[in-house]
Amino acid sequence: MKNYHEMAQSVLSRINEYETAKKRKKKVVLKTAVPACCLCAAVLAGVCLHGTGAKSSKIGIDDTGAKKPISALQNSTAESRKNVTPKDEKPDSSSATKGKKLAYINDDMLGLVIVDGKEYIQEFTDYVIEETYTADQFIGDARDFEGTYKSGDSSIQAKLYTTKESRNVLLVKLGNGGTVVLIRNGEFCINNKDYVYSSDDLDGATKEKCIGKARPYIIEVPTVQNNIGADDTLWTVQGDENKLIAVKPDGTQALYCVEKKN
Amino acid sequence: MDSGSFNYHRFRDDKDENGLVEIIREYKDGLIFYLNSIVGNIHTAEELAEDTFVLLGTKKPRDKTTGSFKTWLYTIGRNIAIDYLRCHRAGREVSDTEIVDISADEESLEASYIREERKIAVHRALGSLRPEYRQVLWLMYFEDLSAKQAASVMKKSVHSIETLVYRARKSLKQTLETEGFTYEELS
Numbered sequence: 127m128k129n130y131h132e133m134a135q136s137v138l139s140r141i142n143e144y145e146t147a148k149k150r151k152k153k154v155v156l157k158t159a160v161p162a163c164c165l166c167a168a169v170l171a172g173v174c175l176h177g178t179g180a181k182s183s184k185i186g187i188d189d190t191g192a193k194k195p196i197s198a199l200q201n202s203t204a205e206s207r208k209n210v211t212p213k214d215e216k217p218d219s220s221s222a223t224k225g226k227k228l229a230y231i232n233d234d235m236l237g238l239v240i241v242d243g244k245e246y247i248q249e250f251t252d253y254v255i256e257e258t259y260t261a262d263q264f265i266g267d268a269r270d271f272e273g274t275y276k277s278g279d280s281s282i283q284a285k286l287y288t289t290k291e292s293r294n295v296l297l298v299k300l301g302n303g304g305t306v307v308l309i310r311n312g313e314f315c316i317n318n319k320d321y322v323y324s325s326d327d328l329d330g331a332t333k334e335k336c337i338g339k340a341r342p343y344i345i346e347v348p349t350v351q352n353n354i355g356a357d358d359t360l361w362t363v364q365g366d367e368n369k370l371i372a373v374k375p376d377g378t379q380a381l382y383c384v385e386k387k388n
Numbered sequence: 389m390d391s392g393s394f395n396y397h398r399f400r401d402d403k404d405e406n407g408l409v410e411i412i413r414e415y416k417d418g419l420i421f422y423l424n425s426i427v428g429n430i431h432t433a434e435e436l437a438e439d440t441f442v443l444l445g446t447k448k449p450r451d452k453t454t455g456s457f458k459t460w461l462y463t464i465g466r467n468i469a470i471d472y473l474r475c476h477r478a479g480r481e482v483s484d485t486e487i488v489d490i491s492a493d494e495e496s497l498e499a500s501y502i503r504e505e506r507k508i509a510v511h512r513a514l515g516s517l518r519p520e521y522r523q524v525l526w527l528m529y530f531e532d533l534s535a536k537q538a539a540s541v542m543k544k545s546v547h548s549i550e551t552l553v554y555r556a557r558k559s560l561k562q563t564l565e566t567e568g569f570t571y572e573e574l575s
Contacts, residue, residue, distance in 0.1 A: 127430075127493045127497060128434065133437075136438060137408065137442050137445060138408070140438075140446075144442075144445075144446045326551045349470070351520070351543065378555060
């Protein structure tokens with residue numbers, strides 16, 4: 127085992143190595159980026175020159191020899207932009223991903239979105255958790271879904287994405303550069319209902335029918351530890367279809383329920 | 389601002405390496421024991437604790453929490469440990485000689501960090517409990533964190549932590565009783 131001095135030396139040397147590698151990488155990027163940018167600029171200039179020449183011969187002058195108004199060109203460009211559907215949009219990998227800025231629509235509001243009847247709630251977002259998830263498919267604007275974003279400040283854009291790491295986690299990329307991690311609100315899902323932990327006190331609930339082990343129903347989220355265990359046995363509750371009892375292998379019991387959607 | 393936050397700002401904003409050295413001196417042993425309660429191997433816990441300090445030094449994350457520095461540091465450590473467990477789910481085999489090394493190292497660290505003999509006995513009994521029980525008992529009884537702080541580190545609600553502590557104490561009591569201890573404070 128290292129004492130604190132040895133560990134500090136080791137940590138500092140690793141940090142130095144990291145800084146050196148970072149500087150080297152930056153140098154390499156700069157070295158290649160400058161010629162690449164020059165090349166791109168030259169190509170772009172070439173294309174522009176070629177395009178201008180073509181326009182003057184094909185677009186600018188019609189069959190009768192009369193010049194077309196420029197507004198006609200602008201309208202066609204605007205129309206082609208309008209036709210881009212949200213599904214064609216790719217995750218924005220610029221400021222939103224790299225900024226790693228914690229952001230909320232309102233400071234006192236917990237982000238919540240209901241997608242396909244499932245509730246996704248903002249997870250306590252810290253550096254490491256935010257690093258864990260990366261945006262995958264664009265679903266739509268969070269303001270178009272039921273939840274807190276709908277009633278929030280409509281001037282802030284809030285793009286909703288699935289994540290590559292888990293189908294139970296969504297990301298909201300806000301127009302102000304922030305990212306919000308939304309976690310599916312439930313520990314397991316049976317008959318399309320998400321159940322959340324209620325208490326260890328069964329509160330008079332009595333077991334009715336055994337459903338089986340919890341394993342196939344558990345909602346896995348990489349950064350969240352569930353109360354329910356894979357080997358817990360699930361039971362229905364007499365007279366209440368929105369509650370279930372889970373019995374751990376050591377005999378302890380807990381009550382789970384379906385939360386009412388807002 | 390506690391001393392941990394002060395030293396971290398010294399390191400991050402004033403670029404004073406001694407700030408980080410002070411953090412390592414102050415929190416190293418406790419963090420190793422906490423990570424040991426997650427991964428169950430004192431040597432791996434030591435490596436993960438070092439990784440936690442390296443992350444502080446390289447990424448220099450902002451301390452966004454309003455709570456104590458220790459809570460924030462342990463949360464980062466816990467995330468790193470969970471990442472480690474995810475990558476090494478199958479578990480690695482430990483040789484007989486390594487087991488002897490591990491227990492000797494753990495004993496010497498216990499003697500220097502926990503000190504009290506009775507607490508050391510309780511700490512050893514923690515080894516036979518479930519990882520979640522070990523974690524919560526370590527945070528609340530050895531690190532003196534409140535239920536709210538433990539909930540923040542373990543990413544659970546305060547209510548979940550309270551029930552977890554209840555179950556953990558019950559389980560620990562059984563373990564201690566089978567080993568012939570009577571520990572009134574835990575009853």
